[in-house]
Amino acid sequence: MSFPLLTATAALPAIGAVVTAAVPAARRTAAKWLALLFSLATLALAIVVLVRFDPDGDRYQLTESHWWIKDFGVRYELGVDGIGVALLALTALLIPFIILAGWHDADPLETGAESLGSFAAGRWRPTQGFFALILAVEAMVIISFEATDVFVFYIFFEAMLIPMYFLIGGFGDRAHEHGEEAASTQRSYAAVKFLLYNLVGGLIMLAAVIGLYVVAGNFSLQEIAEARANGSLDMATNTERWLFLGFFFAFAVKAPLWPLHTWLPNAMGEATAPVAVLITAVVDKVGTFAMLRFCLQLFPEASKWATPAILVLAVISIVYGALLAVGQRDIKRLVAYASISHFGFIIMGIFAMTSQGQSGATLYMVNHGISTAALMLVAGFLISRRGSRLIADYGGVQKVAPVLAGTFLIGGLATLSLPGLAPFVSEFLVLVGTFSRYPVIGIIATFGIVLAALYTLVLYQRTMTGPVKAEVSAMPDLRVRELVVVAPLIVLLIFLGVYPKPVTDIVNPAVKSTLSDVQKKDPQPEVEAAK
DSSP states (O other): OOOOHHHHHHHHHHHHHHHHHTSOTTOHHHHHHHHHHHHHHHHHHHHHHHHHOOTTSOSSEEEEEEEEEGGGTEEEEEEEOHHHHHHHHHHHHHHHHHHHHTTTTTSOSSSSGGGGTTSOTTTOOHHHHHHHHHHHHHHHHHHHHHBOBHHHHHHHHHHTHHHHHHHHHHSBOSOOTTHHHHHHHHHHHHHHHHHHHHHHHHHHHHHHHHHHHHHHSSOBHHHHHHHHHHTSSOOOHHHHHHHHHHHHHHHHHHTTOTTSOTHHHHHHHHBOHHHHHIIIIIITHHHHHHIIIIIHHHOHHHHHHHHHHHHHHHHHHHHHHHHHHHTOSBHHHHHHHHHHHHHHHHHHHHHTTSHHHHHHHHHHHHHHHHHHHHHHHHHHHHHHHHTOOBGGGOOOHHHHOHHHHHHHHHHHHHHTTOTTSHHHHHHHHHHHHHHTTOHHHHHHHHHHHHHHHHHHHHHHHHHHSSSOOGGGTTOOOOOHHHHHHHHHHHHHHHHHHHOOHHHHHHHHHHHHHHHHHTTOOOOOOSSOOOO
């Protein structure tokens, strides 16, 4: 029996969460180092998965399959395709940076009940709990990228809401303009809104999961997809459409797609910067990934039927998110609305049903994770120094903290998809793939690029340039720990912007298989290239 590599990759951070939570209350520093070591060990396993994955091999590799609940046809089935392995690697890569960036985010401000936020004194160890919850989320996200049994995927798709709820509500941002009491109220509101939105989506998906079992007789993604392809499983048109909508609704909430997006600005605004990165760069990717893995494979005809409406929603997300980002006064909410716009590009690329669009969408998931992590984490370092999230409270930072300002600028330029940085390649592929089949949608989406340049450059101009405000005149530059967090992300943004081939080589075969599932081919160019 071969070593269960995929199980080990998900189990290691889960074990790390338990061990970290069990560290004695007085050993906060030990808990931090344990969490970091477990995250690095998980990254090492993810690299092994990446190395052992053969892009030209079988569609699903490193597979594991064991009966779990035999009477109900539930199997513990895991396997990764090129899309899953790329996002697994992204998750494992970002978690150590998230832990390092949040090194002091859960340290008590003072002893006593007030320092424990919304948890009772003596009943919760905030530092240990903070890092244990991050590792728990990592474990659940990784197994979501690996699961090829629909029921197993659903369990962890929903279970990750629990640690995320506590991370948002219990360990929120301490920089609040109206004081700690108002901050606690806002954190609770954001956490509950996050939970309710995603629970409603999950409950609707549960009904669709049950319906799929009634129709197909099992939960195996591969078996159902093969049965659909060879004609042995023939779903009625209306049945397939209703099941598709049940799955898609849950994924659109998680993604988040307009108009199901409103929980994200609250959650990212009230969470600490590392948790905000965990939300948008890691957890939300499960939604867009699942659209590719489950919606298109299980319900190909319904996916094509819903494509026009989804593309309209996606392009609304692009323009709407960018417009609201332009008008934000809060740095973190600006990044949140920018992410809504970027997720619109990802969903547009998925449902353009072209190889360029879907390759670009998958690459966009990876690049958006890196660029958002770079920008938001530097923003978090900035906010922790000044104690305010308001853009108006800054000015002239580049004169007193040039390295901080420089890394902030690179993260911002990546967000607006500047050529030479990683998101440009993915956004270009998405637009090319969309325009070749839906030119009007592609043209409208380009306005999102213009607006991205506006909100990014205005943010930089108002915070980093101009006269030095008295409140930032003594602001220190990035420290060694913060440089260790930011520098690798900047290097990756530049490397993948110049040479994206390592990622595209992995995801392209999986994209071709997905297009084959929905029986779509790339449109033929109207003008043949000269030979």
